[in-house]
Amino acid sequence: MQIQARRAMRSESPDVQPVSTAPAQQAIGSSISVRSVVKKYGAFVAADRVSLEIEPGEFVTLLGPSGSGKTTLLNLLAGFQNIDGGDILVDGRPIQHVPTHRRGFGMVFQSYALFPNMTVAQNVGFPLRMARMDRAMTDRRVAETLEMMRLSEHAQKLPSQMSGGQQQRVAIARAIVMRPKVVLMDEPLSALDRRLRESIQIELRELHQTIGSTILFVTHDQSEALTMSDRIAVMDAGHIVQVDRPVEIYRRPQSRFVASFVGESNLIDAEVIQRKGKVLTLRTPGGHVFEAASRDGVHGKRATVLVRPERIRIHDQPTPHSMPATVISALFLGEVLRIEVRLDDGQTLLIRCSDTSEITLPQVGQKLQIGWGAADGWVLS
């Protein structure tokens, strides 16, 4: 509904568009290709031959632990640092020799970086002033953007007079006021509390639909990445280890690192005893047999299997693929129960199940039968 209204507003003011360097239609974002980019700080390699192709208008998240090189990549894109090797192309043109202020991007910083000596309106109008847009047009565009971010009544305030969430919105408004083809976001939500963060996540997602820019978003928060992105690029130690849609990243990670970094995971080392197409039958060191799915071309006698905690079921009776386990902790978290169990070979597993009327919180030391189906296990290559 809101989006509809905003779109209507945009189309009602077509005279605004010619001053923008971007065309008026949806999906005005640029394509970005990062090709074998290298960045070194002395002996430390912050980005090691990183490659990434981003489609026009895509919302791509760089996800990784701190020090994995995601902010470095963003800084290289913004032009705050020079690359030591490789190419970055925007719409097919290399940009490494274009100075930051000519790249025409929008950017939201973790610390917001609002100019403390300027009002909200002046902050938001800054990019327009730099582009030497005329006064009337600037005012109009600022008002429009403030309205869009629901900040109109704060236009004359100074950043210091606003709350963190409001400052964040001003920072976003400043980044999108030019309708840039590319918006870079460097952990913009990490300073906000959870509730606010979740509401701005949804807002950002809607905003992306409205303005159609290509957004490159950096975060170390995996749930944020899963919620917002078209695709996620997981980074580790200067490399991109997997690029995929959120669902794929979560369900079919390609490595132990991705499996354990994104979401909670049980990783079970087991011996492969039978291979039937994409379904493998495996045996734990304790002798229990279970099934798991894999991609094509997984070979080897041993495999690591990912089972998400919410995929493990608790049975009343032993079944062919169930195994006995002892409860070592059981917590009630509201909508879910979080149960930790130990198999008789010593491995501990985490189980999450929804709080339903038929499940009671087990006691520590209690014996359970647990199991999962072939589709619930995923063999890591």
Next chain:
Amino acid sequence: MTDATPTAAPLPARTALAQRLKNPALLLVPAVVFLALIYVFPLIDLFRVSMSGPTWSTYFERVFSVPLYWESLLRTMQIAFTVACLCVLLGYPTALLIHRTRGLTQILIATAVILPYFIAILIRTYAWMVLLGRNGPINKLLQMLGLIDTPIGLLFNRGSVLLGMTAVLLPLMVLTIYASVSRLDQGLTRAALASGAGPLAVFWRVLLPLTLPGIGAGFLLVFVAGIGFFITPTLLGGPGDQMFAMHITQQADSITGEGFLQALAVVLLVITLIVVGIAGRIMGFEFIWGGGKMDAGARSRAAARKPAARARRRGPGMVIADLLGWPILRIMGRLPAGWGRWTVRGMGGFVVATLVIPIIVVMIISFSKASYLTFPPPDWSMRWYEKFFSDSNWMTAFWNSLAIACLSAVISVSLGATAAMGIVRSDIRYKSALMLLLVSPMIVPPVVLGLSLYSLFLNVGLTGTYLGLAAAHAIGGIPIVVVIVAASLQAVDRRLEQGAAVHGASPLTVFRTVTLPAIAPGLGAAIFFAFLHSFDELVLSLFLSSPRMKTLPLMLWADINYQLNPVLAVVSTLEVLLVVGGIILARPVLARGRAA
């Protein structure tokens, strides 16, 4: 966007040159060239001349074989050491007092310390001469109390030298210690108290170890300044209190011959450098400018290396300190609880009194009607102000000083501010070494500097010219500017600049809209202090001025040595007003500096 036209690929050579010209490290060039020409080169020449005897060591052998010089050297070290100890003893409680008091009291105490810090040493020494003089307030007070019948000679002995030097150098000590005290996390004291430590244990186990670097820095700065001291011991000392720097100026007056004079200066310089070098090895050369490390890259490496080394180095010292100091403190702990607080207050109060009373006495005397120095003044008048403003010699000297100081401030700020920009913003190697070069004039004894410039100025014909004196004063002005501006620049949020750049501001616009407003207060303070440095400068001017070219400090110096009259008090009062005005203008910066 569409204007993001990539032009670089076909023109790599030109781009490379353009890129190199944009390197902020180039901003260092003017200041480094300037200092090389007028500071490093003359010092090297000083070494050369000092070794130009029959053998390279001829003159040095004479320095160390003639008892006059050898003993004077020992005496100088001894006096400087005593002064440094006295300063720590009195300065630490004062720093604590500033830290612990609040509101108006804090402002008053802080002002009492900061104000003298910026008043010329010459004027503060003169104030002590007034205070301790035969007709001075102390003699009068003692007579009034009936303790003495006739005025006693309080001046021109070792005691007055120590007192004067301690008073002059105390603000430096207090401010250095305060910098480390104020950085302490208040939570640490509370955590120690909550863990069951009494006030004394908090002091011994937490406060003292954490502020030890500040104490060390203060001690060394005072000691190094003390070694090269010239003005105060000359005016307050007797024949038996000759300090090393005084020999150099005296020898300069009675041309003993090239070489030996330079050898004296080289000895003084080398001792200073050794002390600073050892101190720098132990606690890093940052103690000179009291700032953080300039080398962000080196920080992580040094941090990785240092703690282990430090822990080892401190080991035995801490054990001994624990064996001796802690039991003493325990015994003191038996004293009533209020004593500690009152000791701090008492000593702090004493320090504030010693710093402020001389200035106040001088200000009062400037309104005296008597034609000689006596306190309290028998009657009031403005006659000495009239004399000052109508005397063409004083007025010429005043305008000379003003012109030189303005010129010197322009040189210092234009070179110093660009150099600070280069130091903070470039990522060249040897940043710390460059910073050290830029601030090193702070620790070179002015007497040595003056002597080294003496022959250069004669040869080039700069002696007694505005430009020559302004340039010489800028040697000391640049470090002040670099330190202040570099600190302001480091406080600028890089993200703000990036935020402006990414949204379309060119580098120049970024500087104008973001950087400049942020460093403007620091820049203002730098201009003022560079001006003040030149306005107050005496020792270099003694060497580099001509008889026709008198500056205000030179006039004061001549008059103090010739006759102590109240015109000097007038000049001093005007200087105090100038400094007060400057501090009020610079207050926002000082407040921010202390908060940081």
